[in-house]
Amino acid sequence: xxxxxxxxxxxxxxxxxxxxxxxxxxxxxxxxxxxxxxxxxxxxxxxxxxxxxxxxxxxxxxxxxxxxxxxxxxxxxxxxxxxxxxxxxxxxxxxxxxxxxxxxxxxxxxxxxxxxxxxxxxxxxxxxxxxxxxxxxxxxxxxxxxxxxxxxxxxxxxxxxxxxxxxxxxxxxxxxxxxxxxxxxxxxxxxxxxxxxxxxxxxxxxxxxxxxxxxxxxxxxxxxxxxxxxxxxxxxxxxxxxxxxxxxxxxxxxxxxxxxxxxxxxxxxxxxxxxxxxxxxxxxxxxxxxxxxxxxxxxxxxxxxxxxxxxxxxxxxxxxxxxxxxxxxxxxxxxxxxxxxxxxxxxxxxxxxxxxxxxxxxxxxxxx
Amino acid sequence: xxxxxxxxxxxxxxxxxxxxxxxxxxxxxxxxxxxxxxxxxxxxxxxxxxxxxxxxxxxxxxxxxxxxxxxxxxxxxxxxxxxxxxxxxxxxxxxxxxxxxxxxxxxxxxxxxxxxxxxxxxxxxxxxxxxxxxxxxxxxxxxxxxxxxxxxxx
Numbered sequence: 001x002x003x004x005x006x007x008x009x010x011x012x013x014x015x016x017x018x019x020x021x022x023x024x025x026x027x028x029x030x031x032x033x034x035x036x037x038x039x040x041x042x043x044x045x046x047x048x049x050x051x052x053x054x055x056x057x058x059x060x061x062x063x064x065x066x067x068x069x070x071x072x073x074x075x076x077x078x079x080x081x082x083x084x085x086x087x088x089x090x091x092x093x094x095x096x097x098x099x100x101x102x103x104x105x106x107x108x109x110x111x112x113x114x115x116x117x118x119x120x121x122x123x124x125x126x127x128x129x130x131x132x133x134x135x136x137x138x139x140x141x142x143x144x145x146x147x148x149x150x151x152x153x154x155x156x157x158x159x160x161x162x163x164x165x166x167x168x169x170x171x172x173x174x175x176x177x178x179x180x181x182x183x184x185x186x187x188x189x190x191x192x193x194x195x196x197x198x199x200x201x202x203x204x205x206x207x208x209x210x211x212x213x214x215x216x217x218x219x220x221x222x223x224x225x226x227x228x229x230x231x232x233x234x235x236x237x238x239x240x241x242x243x244x245x246x247x248x249x250x251x252x253x254x255x256x257x258x259x260x261x262x263x264x265x266x267x268x269x270x271x272x273x274x275x276x277x278x279x280x281x282x283x284x285x286x287x288x289x290x291x292x293x294x295x296x297x298x299x300x301x302x303x304x305x306x307x308x309x310x311x312x313x314x315x316x317x318x319x320x321x322x323x324x325x326x327x328x329x330x331x332x333x334x335x336x337x338x339x340x341x342x343x344x345x346x347x348x349x350x351x352x353x354x355x356x357x358x359x360x361x362x363x364x365x366x367x368x
Numbered sequence: 369x370x371x372x373x374x375x376x377x378x379x380x381x382x383x384x385x386x387x388x389x390x391x392x393x394x395x396x397x398x399x400x401x402x403x404x405x406x407x408x409x410x411x412x413x414x415x416x417x418x419x420x421x422x423x424x425x426x427x428x429x430x431x432x433x434x435x436x437x438x439x440x441x442x443x444x445x446x447x448x449x450x451x452x453x454x455x456x457x458x459x460x461x462x463x464x465x466x467x468x469x470x471x472x473x474x475x476x477x478x479x480x481x482x483x484x485x486x487x488x489x490x491x492x493x494x495x496x497x498x499x500x501x502x503x504x505x506x507x508x509x510x511x512x513x514x515x516x517x518x519x520x521x522x
Binding site: 154156159165171 | 389391392394395396398400459460461462463477478479480481482483484487505506507
């Protein structure tokens with residue numbers, strides 16, 4: 001029926017206006033002189049404008065002339081002349097009433113059959129809230145980074161105090177046995193400290209096992225009491241990245257097993273070698289600490305050794321088994337974690353020496 | 369540990385420790401003394417540290433970044449540098465220490481092992497004397513390697 005009452009041109013125009021008016025995104029339809037032909041309801045709502053008053057108004061006089069900026073003028077001129085390079089504009093609109101709004105404005109010259117009548121579509125996105133959110137997020141991320149740094153600093157400081165107290169006590173005691181226990185405790189603290197240092201430089205929560213074990217062994221080397229110059233400490237195995245929580249336990253296990261080997265495997269100045277070897281295949285891994293010393297009892301007498309109970313407890317926490325085997329010569333302790341039974345369970349990690357540390361390397365150098 | 373500082377026929381080398389954690393400072397002092405160094409009276413504030421430094425002219429100052437009374441170790445290091453006293457920073461504030469690479473000659477971040485600190489001190493003092501042959505502990509960060517003007521190791 002409407003087709004009979006209205007011309008085809010009227011219908012086309014009313015459809016155009018209806019589309020513009022109902023656009024969910026703020027939209028203006030302009031003519032070649034930048035006068036507003038129609039505005040979307042969303043545009044009127046965003047800028048508090050009356051649709052009836054908008055029609056016929058010049059774009060640059062809208063909102064008390066606040067839209068009259070050199071940038072917008074050059075965007076409109078460029079759009080009118082058909083240039084496409086300048087078709088998006090980021091503007092901060094200072095409004096007489098209300099706060100500054102950050103807008104992204106896009107202009108398109110419409111291509112249609114009537115070449116005489118230029119029409120430009122202006123789409124506006126209000127990114128004020130999104131920008132504010134992004135700024136808040138950025139500030140929060142910066143703040144967390146600062147806080148994390150502060151926490152790491154405090155942890156480092158606390159570990160330093162604990163280590164110092166233990167070392168101080170070890171120096172003051174007259175009992176060799178007590179001194180040994182205090183030194184062991186000091187080494188355990190430093191084992192955690194070595195990890196903390198790695199984490200503070202890496203920034204992420206993952207740890208490169210070989211680097212960690214190598215540093216750990218250097219620290220143990222530097223602090224060992226007694227004449228252990230004849231023993232070398234080597235770290236072998238493939239490059240593996242593990243979670244920080246797992247690495248704390250592994251580091252403590254390595255510390256205990258190395259200390260144990262140093263104490264018992266090489267009596268009377270015997271020369272030898274201790275090897276720390278971590279290899280993995282998928283989620284399965286094996287940590288071995290072996291020595292070529294005199295060989296130790298595989299099952300220590302009941303009630304002995306805090307070290308042994310620490311190793312068993314930590315291995316249990318990692319769902320790993322502990323197995324001590326006698327070698328010719330020496331002893332090997334394997335901590336094995338099997339998550340998935342693999343058909344050809346051969347560790348793919350190459351077992352080549354990555355780092356070798358002479359125990360107490362500095363002694364001769366400093367003495368000399 | 370039985371370690372002795374290199375004597376090279378001259379007087380014992382002198383160190384100073386500026387650290388607000390007294391327990392940490394004491395252990396460090398004991399360890400360094402046992403290694404053969406002369407360690408000046410412990411200080412924890414900038415003003416007293418500068419008094420000691422001016423009077424005794426130590427060969428190397430071990431300085432924590434956080435000091436007592438909100439004093440700042442990096443600011444102190446600038447004054448020490450002006451006095452011609454090289455500084456080794458001994459702080460857990462790793463990034464601040466690294467950014468102070470023009471005022472200090474190195475950084476040994478907390479938590480460090482006291483025995484490794486002895487190695488770090490020996491390494492730096494030797495380098496200051498043009499001898500780069502002593503092992504550098506992994507943890508020790510040495511700033512401005514070029515500025516040491518190393519002579520070939522004897």
